[in-house]
Amino acid sequence: MSDEKRIDNEMNMEELSMEEIDKVAGGMNGGVGTTSGYFMSATGTSLNLIVNWSVQEGAWGQRVLNVAVSTYSYAIGLDAMPGGVELKVNSMLYVANANAIDYRGEERAANLLAVFSVPITPGPQVIFATWHFNGTYSGTALGDVTASGVIPG
Secondary structure, three states: EEEEEEEOOOOOOOOOOOOHHHHHHOOOOOOOOOOEEEEOOOOOOOOOOOOOOEEEEOOOOEEEEEEEEEEOOOOOOEOOOOEEEEEOOEEEEEEEEOOEEOOOOOOOEEEEEEEEEEEEEEOEEEEEEEOOEEEEEEEEEOEEEEEEEEOOO
């Protein structure tokens, strides 16, 4: 059984560019001892989840995983949702509130849902980010939207 930790996420951020999301998640240029990347869901629609991550290593071998979970879509409006985003890192489960989104642009854009910063152990990390959307987008019903990936150790 996995442990669960709740992260209260009160950030109220609007539309972000991919560069801004990189900065939120630690960035591609996070400095010495930082690796980073991203992965996306594949819903078959123009609404997906994008997960930007970075790993920072401290002086005494501590490792911190920074993750920004965002929608990637055309126009979308959502209310904030308590416990709306989950991040599973190996066997640990973290829960955060999903930010409200009011994006009315005509181009596809990333909009921040939640940010996590969690300690990790050395070695590869298997990550699952789940957003409890459970709604309709462009006429297509979607339940939970999940993106997963492996971060190299």
